[in-house]
Amino acid sequence: MRKLSTVFVLLVILVGCKQQPSEETYQWQLPNEFPTPIVPVDNPMSQAKVTLGRHLFYDKNLSANQQQSCASCHQQQYAFGENIAHSTGSTGQPHRRNAQSLINVGYNKTYTWAHDQLTTLEAQILIPLFGEQPIEMGVTGHEEIILKRFNTAMYNGLVKDAFGDKELTFDRIVKALASFNRSLISLGSPFDKYAYQMQNNVLTKQQLRGMSLFFSERLECHHCHGGFNFTQSTSHQKQQLDLRAFHNTGLYNTAGKYSYPTDDTGLYEITGNERDIGRFRAPTLRNIELTAPYMHDGSIKTLSEVIDFYAAGGRQILTGEHQGDGRNNRLKSQFVKGFELTAKQKEELLDFLSTLTDKDFINNPEFSNPFSTP
Ligand code: HEC
Ligand code: HEC
Structure with missing residues (x-):
């Protein structure tokens, strides 16, 4: 009986892998057969990308004036939300909306408080990075300077693990941040x-x-x-x-x-x-x-x-x-x-x-x- 169930589990895993070959390297933390979120084909999940994304998420060097990281507005103690009514961007501009919590966001059908066309994390993350109304991280116009800051031994290693070589681009930054966001699963209440x-x-x-x-x-x-x-x-x-x-x-x-x-x-x-x-x-x-x-x-x-x-x-x-x-x-x-x-x-x-x-x-x-x- 025991053997049979092991075989069955193995079978399920094998069949699962066949459907999603790109996700073999990532172990979702999903209890009780919860379905996995839909992941874009050009950004399969991997632990290395999640790790790089986590570092970027907490790194103030990602904002032009080095004042703010994603985590400034999305704080773990508040389930990756914020305890104030409105956020403020890195240059002091007020955001008109309340920072959303980031909980199981990989499952969201749409992103932000009110947008029916914004359907991937990759697309959403461009807004805090490059958006100018309001300025959040203020990256626009400062891309080169920002990328240079990440040319360190630590990041070179993390980027190589995640993408195969040490070259960091904003496309890769977005993919890694999206992967980290997808890993934020809360199903243990x-x-x-x-x-x-x-x-x-x-x-x-x-x-x-x-x-x-x-x-x-x-x-x-x-x-x-x-x-x-x-x-x-x-x-x-x-x-x-x-x-x-x-x-x-x-x-x-x-x-x-x-x-x-x-x-x-x-x-x-x-x-x-x-x-x-x-x-x-x-x-x-x-x-x-x-x-x-x-x-x-x-x-x-x-x-x-x-x-x-x-x-x-x-x-x-x-x-x-x-x-x-x-x-x-x-x-x-x-x-x-x-x-x-x-x-x-x-x-x-x-x-x-x-x-x-x-x-x-x-x-x-x-x-x-x-x-x-x-
Ligand atoms: C018609 C759909 C609808 C119903 C019914 C509804 N909600 Fe909501 N709820 C929403 C929407 C939409 C928002 C966001 C509104 C906004 O920000 O303007 C919201 C916001 C909330 C929030 C704030 C969430 C946040 O992150 O700020 C809470 C808490 C909440 N609802 C609880 C409830 C409870 C409890 C009930 C039942 C008594 C309920 N809702 C019934 C649609 C609904
Ligand atoms: C200045 C504060 C601020 C910063 C910095 C910030 N965010 Fe946000 N975030 C917000 C606010 C406010 C919203 C709601 C936006 C809206 O509805 O228009 C939001 C929404 C989101 C959402 C959508 C969540 C959902 O449920 O739809 C994601 C994902 C997100 N942010 C990720 C990030 C990432 C990744 C970064 C770093 C690159 C980041 N944010 C930086 C304030 C911030």
């Missing part, structure tokens, strides 16, 4: 242990009641934050969902031509289609406890307030430039309809959301700053 590893005693009764509320038709949370990543925006090797994962949640209803603040109208900016005003991607709720403040502009401070927001069926802003009643936004999703919760039920829901926190993820030494001595 108490919820995962309960739902996917069949450990029945991990969640308390209160958390289970919160889970029922989360998945109820009355609250509808799961409608938009569904699947194993708690977002509709998931695709993987076994299945590609084709859902429009962008929604107007009634966060605003300002006066004027647009019902959202004009500096960020969401998906509308990309499509020009009026019905997309205020539509943003439903983000993952994994590690959500760690990623306050919330929403695309960091305008809700706590999880408790997020629940009040959904219970009210949108946000009413009484004064200031964004004054208006989001509950009546005519483009609001029909699934944000409001509901009543007792104080106890609210606690239960919050307690359930806390079961999505993966301590191993934020403490995983493989993801930490390779330059800081432990």
